[in-house]
Structures are given as structure tokens and as C-alpha cells.
Amino acid sequence: MARDLREFLKQLEQRGQLRRVSTMVDANLEVAEIANRLLQQGGPALLFENVKGASYPVAVNVLGTVERVCWAMNMERPEELEELGKKLAILYQPRPPKKMSQAIELGKVLLDVVKAKPGRDFFPACQQVVLKDEQVDLTKLPLLRVYPGDAERVITLGLMITKDPETKIPNVGVYRLQLQSRNTMTVQWLSVRGATRHLRKAAELGQKLEVAVAIGVHPLVIMAAATPLPVDLSEWLFAGLYGGSGLSLAKCKTLDLEVPADSEFVLEGTIDPKDTGVDGPAGDHMGFYGGVNEQAPLVRFHTMTHRKDPIYLTAFSGRPPKEDAMMALALNRIYTPILRQQVPEIVDFFLPMEALSYKAAIISIDKAYPGQARRAALAFWSALPQFTYTKFVIVVDKDTNIRDPRQVVWSIASKVDPGRDVFILPDNPFDRLDFATEKQGLGGRMGIDATTKIYPETDRPWAEPLQSDPDTAAMVDRRWAEYGLADLQRGDVDPNLFGYDLQ
Template identity: 30%
Template structure:
């Protein structure tokens, strides 16, 4: 196990290879495997995953899906498995392009899928139709435990390995971990392709601090009024980007990874009445529990186009309302407030939106701890992994105009921890001490 509350041992860096039963097009993805016994594991196929779509096709035919899991191999193979490619774009081809040479494959002497010749291990088996087992909990890259749910089962029939094979693994948890670095690298690597696939999108960035799917920002074309929304809907219809929870759109070139600067740019331009769109009752990333449901929730698009429409406040002055412990500025126009626990006052966010003392602030974010305002990484993680647009956005006033819900600022985001949220990943003191001790045993001279 990696985290103390994990449901059991997991294979954390499996390269899961499957083929579509109808088209024979392949998918290679990293889907964690919970080890049940010496011959079976769980297969964590979340929604919008290529391997899961293949399994769905096989299950509809009442047939088992052949599955091959590679452990280790060329770094290009691992990167290709992680890359968020459109469905049916072959990951093995990307691996060859990244490596600068054709990926070496070899036949399986027992028949079935070919094997990656340089993999350390290859687990060969199948996932039968209509079989599910409880999988999880697992300390995941959102920084919380993903909970127990029923997933397909992988039955291992044979194992191949290199001489003196090395078992690969990774650790995920609260950002930043290894997956964060890999994700950022892949974004920079693949970013030139975005305008080719989505011509209206000039630049795109997803924020690893939020688990990638919780927040994305894009620079898009605005050659006529509201063209930006065309690109927004295009992004939300593209592969794994369709799982994006909150999408920020601007028409002015920006350094998107510099979030505080981007956010100031947006807050100076957004017209809440017409530029904030919330879509309820849509699919949401499996690992995001903010809606209280699995795979269901809401999304939002925020526009910040053209010239500024306001000067941003940068310092808070005045007396704080009751039950507000602290207030601290995150960036121009965004004030972080430390309130009371959600269980004590669930309606605090709505009340704060109507407080006259905050009327000059475009955005207020209600947190359990104001300390999140002092770090962009912490602000991103604690805000976007703890709120759901349809449930946790409040305004001083709302009205319906032409079937559009029109918000009148200030806007308040309630990012406090809510009942039912999974537990945050925290390293126990005894575990930390044991790791430090063993680390010195393994690496007495350091790395």
C-alpha cells in the first residue's frame, strides 16, 4: 500500500493494453490495479477512458476482453500511456515518435497481444463480462482518498519478465507529486497540437494542482461576439478535456501557468451577469466527489474578454462581519475569507455575498483556513478540489434573463470542506519516521 487507508496493495504504474473488439484499434493507459490475490486484480477504468470503452464493447457482446499489462519499459512508453490522446489515436505510435525509433515489440509464445520487448514485466489475462468487485479506497492525485466502488476484474493467466526485472511504481497524493511533473511535461509537449485539433484554441493549460480536470484555462479567438463560447464547447467536447469542471476563457495572450496574473486579468474583465455559465446535471471526473455523486455533477465556463471593466481592489479595509475569522487577499480582485466550519453554518457563503463591506470585490472565496491565500499552488488545490459550481457558487443577487441565470456580484465560492468529502491525504507520523529510517538504510550516502 502507499497510503495508510488504502484498501490493499496496488500496482500503481501499470500500462494497460487493450484492443477494441470491433475495430481492433488499441488503447494504452495507466489504470491502477488493486491486487486481490495471486491471480486477480481490480481494473480502475474510470469514465472517458479508452480501455473502459473497449471493455464496454466486449461486455455488450458477452465476451471477455483480453488484457495485457506492461510494467516498466522505455520512458516513452510510459509517457504515451499517460498522454490524454483523443480516442482511437494510437499510443504505441506516440511512444515511437517520442523515442525517435519504432517501439520494439515481440510475439507472445502463448498467443494473444504482442508484448513490448523492453517491458520489465507483462501480465497477460482477461476481464470477463459482468464481473465486478469492490475497489479502493486509494490515496489519489487529487490529494484525497477515492472511495470504494465496483470495478471490473483482471484475471492473470501468465506472467512474462526480463532477467533481473525491476518492478516500477509511483506515488500519487496531494500535489505536487511525480504525476504532476509528468502531466506538466506532457502539456508542454502536446500544446502545439491543440490549435490543429481545435482551430479556435490558441493556447490551453490544465492545472495539476487541481488534479488537472478541475480547472483549465484557454486563450481563444473572439473575432465576433461570443465566439469564445464556440471554443469553450469544443474544449468540453474533446476526450479527457470533457471532464473539465471549471473552464476559464480569454481572448488575450496570457502566460496561463501563471495563475495569479491570469486570474487578475479575468477578474478585471468578467461581467458576471453575462460571462458566467453553470451547467448542471452533467458528467464529472470519477475522482471528484464535490457533488456528492459519482461521475455526476456540474461544470462552469467563465469569460474574461476584451478590455477591463473595473479596477481591482488590492487591500481589504473595514470591519469583518460576524463569524469571519480572517480575510486575506490572494490577488487583485480576489479575497479569501476564513469562515466557520460548514456544519455550523452551511448558508454562510450566501450571506457573505450580500454583505455591503465586500461589494467592491469581484470574487470572494470562503475557506476553512485563510492560509491558502499565501500560495498559488495551495489556493488552486484547496479551492478547485472543494467546490462544485452548481452547489457552491453564490451571488449578491441572481435573476433570469432570456433563460440565462444572471449573477450580480460579488460572487462567493464556498470552498469549505463539506460533509461526505473523502479524507485528505496526510502522512502519519509513524509512517514518516519509518520511511526516514529505511531511506537512510537504503541510501546511506544519499542519492
């Protein structure tokens, strides 16, 4: 399996999923315009080998399809992701085994954990070139400016590594950084993220927060950083679980932090809690320009290391489809077993890409008692940290294909009385980038019970849904070719018709 970015790019090229562009291009708007056109049609990853004013090639669209995300996770089919999710569910909330089979399963997972333990590389590739102090010039990196209204260029796929000042437990996250000067950048993050907790603790202790940013890592490490984890579990360990063996880490040159040894670039710096800058505007995942934050944390970088002939890996946000949406579709599969463990009545759940992969959720339940749909929606919002910002939860019956929008809309239209089945929770902590809310950072949540109603939810008898005669349907299946229609579908709903189903 490929263990670094360049090996994964070779794998993509061998599979016909990477195109090299030797024509000179500009990182200011042009690269993103080209890449976005190919993203819209599920096109290949791109390696721009001749970027204006830069000495390094730029890789983009690397995770631009769910198929490529699966390859990054060392898998061929999206359904394999759910098997991985089952392993993670055991680690996320381990329970004493009640049967021998459960004990064996737990033992296998714990053995995988031992194999996944990260190792140390004392001569890492990421430190083949070391630049310090005045040598650090971020303007020489091929940072993208994506939209004409962006205030400056940005880093989007850098792993930001910080450490809890008290417990010393590291956190790895993916946050947008915006260029401010040759050695400073502002960072945009949400208040629930691990790095923000670290900065608050550093402020209480009167300390600066050490920050490392690793750019150009193997995509499975990015996926591990994007996975919701309890605060005491390591993203490095999960990267090893994803890859089947431990990740190789290296100690930073000037910080008490570890980074992937095969990173293409590593930036080392600090955040003084009192040191802020003006961040934004910048195009964001909501499909609008994010607002201006005049108190954004300011990172001062004093060291940059990189491999010889490094490759700059990047992506960009915006209205889906984008690479972050493809990652979210894959993570949806991984989350499912974890969510079922947290909320047992949930049969399946789906986060539509068109709803920004987290703003609306559709969950199906095996309904057994009145009020269960509302209970499931409330439990969903508290199950995992990233669901805090989900605005809409639609609950349907277990026989509804939640990835077929026709079935979901039919359930809403035929099973929902808005006065009875819609409930709203006002004034919840919210995404500051969501302009739909009246107050920044504070908004409502809506639950929609689109399940079949039972007493005492309704006093009316519920009619039976229309179904074909099963004997006739089976006979037509057998005779389909006789009708001269063998080249046409037999009326089955194509699960991929809308691009939703990953199976």
C-alpha cells in the same frame, strides 16, 4: 537514446538525477513516504535496492520533474515538446496541403511515421523468465501501499493492453490496479477509456477480454499511453514518434496481444465481464481516498514473465505535485498544437498542476467578436476526450500570461461581471472520484469570460489599461546598472516564480 527502463535509469544516474538506497525499506507506506518528501522539493529519482520481503529493486520518482520527463522524450527543453505536438496535430486531423511548404511538412511527418512503425522481437528480454498458473504470485512483487487507509497494495505505472474484440485495434492505457489475491486484481478506469469500450464489446459478444499489463517500460512509452489519441491510432506508433524510431514489440506467451519487448515484467490474464470485485478505498489523484466500488472489473492473471534481475517501476497518486502532475505539465505542451487545430481561436492554454492538471483550464484567445470567449470554452470541452472532466474554463485575452496566476486573477477581478460573464452547464458526465459533485458521475461545468468586453457585451466604454511610458521604460532598462541595481531584477515578472512557466 535509451530504449528501455534500465538504460534510462543509467542516464539519470550519469546526470546526477538518481540516488540508490541500499538500506532496507518497506513497500508498505515507507517507500512512498520517502519518495513523496523528495517529490515535494523536486528531488532525484530513487532506486530502492533492498525492499523488505521482495527480490526486486523498486524505481520511483523517475518522472518526478518536468526536466526528467523531457529527457525521457529525448529532449532537453520543455519548449521542444510543442514542436512534437505540431507533428501529432497533423496526424490527429490531417488536412490536404494548400501550399508546397505544407506538402513538404506533411511528407516529413509521414516519413517519421514510417520510421516509427513498431517491429517484432522473437526473443524478447521480457520473457527470459516465464511463470504460469500456480507459479504466479503477485504478492511477491514489491507493490506499494501508499496511504494508511488503502485497502491493499496497487500497481500504478503498468501499461494495460487490450484489443477491440471486433476491429482488433489495440488500446494502451495506464490504470490503477488493486491487489485482491495472489493472482487477481481489480482495475479502476473511467468510462470514456478505450479499455472500457473493449470490455463492453466483449460482454455483448459473450467473451472474456484479454488483458496484458507491462510494468517497467521506458518512460516515453508511458507518455505515449497517456497521450489522447483517436481510437484508430496506435499508442505504439506514437511511442515510435516520440522516440524517433519504431518500438520493439513481442507477442504475449498466452494472449493475442503485443507488449514492449524490453518490459521488466508482463502480466497476462483475462477479464470475465461478469466477474467483479470490491475495489478501494485507495488514495487517489484528487487528494482524497477514492470510494469503494463493489462492481470493479476483476482481472485474473494466469501468466507472469519478466527479465532476469527485473526492476519494478512504480509511482503513486495524491495531491500534487506527484509524477502524474509532472507528466501532465509536459503533455500540456504537446496538446497545445492539437488544441489549436481543433479550436483555431485559442492562442495558448494551461492546465495548472494545483488544479490536478485537468480540473481547471486557462485559455487565451485573440478576441475578434462578441461571445467568442464562450464559444472557445464550449469548443474546449469537446476538443479532446480528457477535457470532458474539466470543471472550470477561464478565458482571458491573448496578452495575458496564463502561467502567471497574478495576471489571471487580475483578469478575473477586473474584467468579470459574474451575472454576465459566468455560465454553468449542469448535469454533465463526470469523474466518479470527484467528491464535490452532488451525484456520483454527474456534475456541472463553469465557464468564466475574463476577456475585455466589446459591444454588445457591454454598452460602457472600456478604459485603457495602465502601461508604463515606453520611452522611460527603455531608458531605465539602459541605465539599470548605473543605479547600482545590476544584481536585482529590473521589475520583470519572473515566469518561474510560481513554478508555472516551463520555458
